[in-house]
Amino acid sequence: MIDLTRTPVTLVLIVINVVASLYVLHRRPGWLDKLAFKPERILRHGELYRLLTAGFLHVHGAHLLVNMLTLYFFGPWLELYLGPLRYLILYLGADLAAQGLALIIQRTNRRYSAVGASGAITGIVFAFCVYEPFRMLYLFFAIPIPAILFAIGFVAVSMYAMSHRGPGQAGGLAHEAHLGGAIGGVAIILLLDPVALPHFLQQVGL
Structure with a gap:
């Protein structure tokens, strides 16, 4: 078990996601x-x-569970390495980057x-993956795959799915x-860790 008391930012993020999502789903569904x-x-x-606000709500329990399990397994490692402040910047920055790209692509939808x-x-x-490109991840919590292959495949699948999304699709x-x-x-x-890139390049043999 991962001790979340050593990673307070991850703990708080999980609590906020769970409380906000369950409250809106069960008490204030109109707020969604x-x-x-x-x-x-x-x-x-x-x-x-x-x-x-969109980044702290979920459409159903399974959606919430998968996201929070992923954060539980990956977040503490990064928080301990980066420290609470840089880790929080990473989380919120990735969230804004996610919403920003969606805003650009879906601006007319x-x-x-x-x-x-x-x-x-995902961020x-x-x-x-930058720090541990060859660490084994478990796709669907069962299929082992090196982190770098997961990252490449994830980008490829996302781009393919975006190119085949119907106009105006919701x-x-x-x-x-x-x-x-x-x-x-x-x-x-x-940007937060200047040694991350040379560390990554060294691991992949470049």
């Missing part, structure tokens, strides 16, 4: 629409708060709506946010 990421509401009505911490958590996973996985979070996570970790 009011707090979700909606490009039209952000761009035309200036509801910038959606860029933050009036039906687009999304919630979830997936973008931020956490990709930042981990619902489904937010591949734009996942890709934005991945890019943001890598970019931010390289």
Whole structure:
């Protein structure tokens, strides 16, 4: 078991996600629409708060569970290495990068709506991959795959899915946010930790 008392930021992020998601789902379901990421509401009505609130809500329990389990397994390692402040910058920065790319790509889609911490958590996973490119990850918690191959495959699948998304389509996985979070996570970790890039290059033999 991972001792989250040693990683207070990860603990607080999990608590906020769980409490906010369950409260909205079970007590205030109407808030989901009011707090979700909606490009039209952000761009035309200036509801910038959606860029933050959407990242702490989830559409159902399974969505919440998968995201929080992923954060539980990857977050503490990075928080202990980076320290609480840089780790929090990484998490929130990746979340904003995720929402930013989705905003650019879906800016004309009036039906687009999304919630979830997936973008931020994808950034956490990709930042981990920079430090440990050959660490074995477990796809669907069962299939072993080196972190670097997971990262390459993830980007490829996201780009393929984005290219085949129908115009004006609503619902489904937010591949734009996942890709934005991945890019943001890598970019931010390289800015926060100057030795991350040479360390990565050395590990992959470049």
